[in-house]
Amino acid sequence: MVQIICKNLSLGYESNVIVKNLNFNVNAGDYLCIVGENGSGKSTLMRTLLSLQKPISGELEFSDGLSSDKLGYLPQQTFIQRDFPASVWEIVLSGRCSKEGFKPFYSKEDKAIAMQNIKKMEIENLKNRCYRELSGGQQQRVLLARALCATTKALLLDEPVSGLDPILTNQMYELIDNLNKKEKITIIMISHDMESALKYATHILHIGKEIVFGTKQDYLNSSIGKGFLSNREGGAQ
C-alpha cells in the first residue's frame, strides 16, 4: 500500500534550489533510510514531508489514510529542551495534543495511549522523572514515545542516534527495528550511519549530486553504492 508519493519534487529555500527532480515512493511497512552528505538537503526533505515548508515545485501526495500531520516525528534535540522543566509524562502526553483539536484537556483515551507507549519504550520507571535529568538514550526513548502518540502508521526520525554511545546506538536501532517489524510502522530515517542503514533498511534514498532511490540491493548495485562498499573495504584493510 503506497503511503507517500513524491513526483519531480524540487526542494529548497526561496530561489535557492537544493534538491531537484526527486522521485520516490514509500509503501506501508517500508524502512527507508535517507542518506547523503551534509547540506545535501536531507533535513529540507524531512521538513517538507512534515509540511513545515513548501516544496518549490513538484508533487507530494499522501495516501492510505496518511497525511503530514499523522506522521510521528522524532526531531533532533533543540537547545531549549536541555534545561526544560517537564516530566516524562507531560512530554509523552503532549504527543496527543493535535488529536484534541480545540478541546482544552486530554481525554482518558489520550492518557491510555500515552501510557501504552511509555510501556512500549520501557520507560515506566521514569514516568515522573524530570526530562532534563535523564541520559541521552533515555531522552530519545521519551521523544520516541511521544512520536508514537502522534501516529500509528509512519515515523520520521532525524538522526536518532546522534550523540549516543555504541551500546545505546544499537539499542535504539533494535527498538526502531522492532517498531517496524512488530507494529508494522513505516520508518523514514535520516542517517549518517551507512553501516546500520544497510543493515536495517529495506530502501535507501541517496541525496546529493546524484539521486539514487531503490531497495537496498538496487542501491548496492548502483555506482554510488559500489563506491561506498569499496571505500569501506579499503578502510578495513
Add this chain to the structure above:
Amino acid sequence: MNELIYTLTTYSFVRYALIVGVLIALCSSLLGVTLVLKRFSFIGDGLSHVAFGAMAIATIIGITDNMLFTMPVTIICAVMLLRTGQNTKIKGDAAVAMISVGSLAIGYLMMNIFSTSNNLSGDVCSTLFGSTSILTLSVFEVWLCVALSVVVVVLFILFYNKIFAVTFDENFAKATGVHSEYYNLLIAVVIAVIIVLAMNLVGSLLISALVIFPALSAMRIFKSFKSVTICSAVFSVVCAFLGIIISVLEGTPVGSTIVAVDIVAFFAFYFLGAVLGGRVK
C-alpha cells in the same frame, strides 16, 4: 499589624492597589514560564519600552485615554517580535533590543520636544519606574484589570496543554498539526496586554522582573511544567502582596519594593534548591 489592618480597612485605595497588584503579578508569572523557556525573557522589557514610546506619542497627539493607543501599538510589536522565531534576518534578541531602545529614545525625544508639562523629568521617571498611580486607581480601572486578568487566566488554563506543546517543541507541534502560529499569537497578545496593565504598577523598566523572577525561582526547585507554573504563580502573588504592604507601611516606591521582595525570595529559592538537590520531583 494593627496599623496594617487599620490601613486596609480605612483606605479603599490600598485595597484597590492590592487587588490590581496581585492580579497583574499572577498573570505575568503564568506567561513568564513560557517566555523564559522560549528564551524571550527580555520581551517584557522590550515591550514595556514600546508602551512607553506609545504613551508619549499618545500624550502629544492628545488622546485622552492613553490605553486606547498604547495597547494596540504594543500588541502589534509583540506579535512582530514573537513571530520572528528562528528564520529571520534579525535574530530574536537583537530584534527585541532594537525595538526596545528605539522606542525608548523616540518616546523621550517626543516628550522633550512637544511636552506641555513643566515637570518633564518627573513624568518620565514615573513612567519608567512606576508611579504612585497604582495608589490612585479609579473603580473603573480596578474592574478593567479584574476582567482582563480573568480572561488571561481562563485562556491560560484552556490552552495550557497547547502552550506546553508549543513551548517544548514548536516544530514537533507544528508537524503533528497543532496550529502553533495561533498559540504564539495568543501568547504575544496576552503578554502585551499584561505589560500595558503592569506599567501602572511597576513602571516600564521593572516589568521584566515580574515576568522572570517567579519563573526562575520556581525552576530552582520544581521539575515538571505544571508544578513550575503553579509555584511561580504562588510566588509572584505572595511577593506582590508583601511588596505592596511594605511599600504602603514604609512609604517606599511600590514597583521597586515588589521587585526587591522578588529578589530576596529568588535567593531563598536558589539556596533551597541547592540544599534539596534532586529530591523534589
